[in-house]
Each structure stands twice: as structure tokens, then as C-alpha cells.
Amino acid sequence: MSQDAVREIRINPIVPSDSVLVATARGSRPQKAEEPAPRDTRSHVDRCPFCTGNEDKTPPTILALPDERHWKIRIVENLYPVLGDDSEYGNLALGLQQTIDGYGRHEVIIDNDNHGIALHEMSEEHLTLLAQTYQRRIRELYESDDRLKYVLAFKNFGPAAGASIPHTHSQIIAMPVVPDNVHAEVTNSRAFYRKHHQCIFCTLIDEALTFEATIYDKHSGEVRRKINVGQYVIERGEHFIAIKPFASRFEWEIHILPLKHQADMLDASSDELADFARVLKNSMARLDAVVGGVQYNYFFHSLPHTEDFEDCSPSYHWHLEICPRTSIPTGFELGSGLFVNTISPEQAAEQLRAVVL
Ligand SMILES: [Zn+2]
Ligand SMILES: [Zn+2]
Ligand SMILES: [Zn+2]
Secondary structure, X not given: OOOOOOEEEEOOOOOOOOOEEEEOOOOOOOOEEOOOOOOOOOXXXXXXXXXXXXXXXXXXXXXXXXXXXXXXXXXXXXXXXXOEOOOOOOOEEEOOEEEOXXXXXXXXXXXXXXXXXXXXXXXXXXXXXXXXXXHHHHHHHHHHXXXXXXEEEEEEEOHHHOOOOOOOEEEEEEEOOOOHHHHHHHHHHHHHHHHHOOOHHHHHHHHHHHOEEEEEOOOOOOEEEEEEHHHHEEEEOOOEEEEOOOOOOOOOOEEEEEOOOOOOHHHOOHHHHHHHHHHHHHHHHHHHHHOOOOOEEEEXXXXXXXXXXXXXXXXXXXXEEEEEOOEEOOHHHHHHOOEEEOOOHHHHHHHHHHOOO
């Protein structure tokens, strides 16, 4: 391995089972690259069901902003919902096999009236409206039915990220269970809080802003690597920070978190959401400059609305995880559950930060 090459398993501090093998040396790559998808940059496509003029091609409108005739953002029912509120079956248990009724809601947010616009090309005002729309709809869904335990807002961009319709859009799924990864984050951060009386996310943000670490060789005592933890900061706004996780599962993964402790995204003020929109826009512009036409998923993780986690406001911290799809998982990853990252998060952060916006 060359001097700068990294080959180590990094433990995710919040969810230790989500470990990552960072292996940057040439030849140690059990992965296949995912090519950037050709961008469809057309602003209007006559046959696209999400383009203006085709409103009758989608299920009925749930919400249109700023208004139905001149909408910039529109929410509709998903034509093929993965969960629905028409289910007639209760929960089932057959020996060890259990099912929970697939009750829920599945909606599509048409992010923009412009068909092929990339996220970083949208104006700050528009992205603020989009963030407010996510927040508003998540709140409405929680309030609509107390069987809903978690409302997940997410976006898939590009076929490799699972987007089946090219027109830019996000989705909201309201579900009767708390997803596993959110569950693990909430319970692990609660355990950390009980032990250390601090939020683990706030601690990570503090480290990202101030901390330097030196790693010594166990045997010789020589300096093996110096980590300037500040090197993980990608973008900083007034209320939000974008960081490159030390144990990034994906090469260009970025997380955006409120700087001040906040457990529930529904508590963010409109000022805060405007700053979130700016940090998101700049982060996506950096990503696009480094990995042009990148396909990605992003999703919000926020405090679930369930009694089990009522005491977690001081310990959980909401965030957005942006997961660019630049490689295809192989049997090694699926079989081991270990993510493989072939670019060191330090180098990736440096490249993202170096982009002049
Ligand atoms: Zn379209
Ligand atoms: Zn916190
Ligand atoms: Zn998360």
C-alpha cells in the first residue's frame, strides 16, 4: 500500500453494526463503478405525467404550492403505493413469521415544475419552499392517524438510485413501524446520553469543528496518522452544517445536521429551513462539481412519533443523509453487511470543500 492508502474498518459511532471497510489502495476494490446517468435536462416533456398540463395523468392532487394553477411543487398519491390505508387485514403471526398490516400512506412530491432541473440548480427560495413542504406534509400525516409511527421523506435521483420517472420528485412514506436504521440510531443515542449526558450527534459536530487527533502505532509508538477532524466539514451555514462522516458507507456521502440541538425536524423554524436549503444547495453543487451527473438517494431521519421514544428529545438529533450511488454493491457487501468505500472520507471531503461555488 502506498503512504496515503487507507485500509481499515471504521465503526459507525452511532450504529456500530453499520461498519465500513475503507480500502483505497488500487487492486483492493471488490466493487464495480456505477456510471453517471445521462442527464435529461429538458424543462418540459409533453408526455411526462409530472409536467405541467398533464395534471390529469396523475392521481388527485393532495397539495399544490403556491396554488393549483401556478404550482411549483405538487403532492399526489403514489400510483403504485407500497403501503395503503385500504388494507383489511390485521397483524398476523405464523410461528416465527410475523407480519404487520401494511397500513400507511405513500405520496409523491413533484419537487419542481421544471422536468429536468437538478437540485443544485433550483433557487434557494424554491428549496426553502421544498423543505417547508416536507415539514408540513410530515406533520399533517403524523396528525392524521396515530397508528403512523414514522413518516419518511426521501428522494431518489437517477435510475441507479431507483427513480423510475425522470421528472425530479421526492416521496413520503408514512408507516406503522419505525424503520430499523432509525430505531438503531434512536436507541443507541439514548444509551449514549444516559452514560455521557450529551447528545452523540452534538458531540460529533463539536469534534468536527474543533478536534484534532493523532493515531499512534500500537507497537512502535510512532505517529501513524494525524487526523484534523475539522477536515470533515464540507459546508457551514448559520444553523446547519454539512459533514463527511468518518465512517462513510458511500464514497461521496454527506450528512446535514442542525448545529444547535434539535431532535425533531418539525421543530425547525422557517428561518432555519431557509438556512438548511442553502446548505443543501451548496452541498449538492459541490457534489455535482466533483461527480458530475451523480445519482443519489437522500432521506430525513428525525425523532419518531411514538411513545417508546418520548424521552429521546435530548438525545436524538435530526439530519439528512445524502447517499450518492457511485458503485454497485457486490456479494461481498451483501454477504458481509460491511459497506466498502474506496475513497477515503478525508480525501473526499477535501475535494468537496475545494470546489469554488
Ligand atoms: Zn416532467
Ligand atoms: Zn444533538
Ligand atoms: Zn440517520
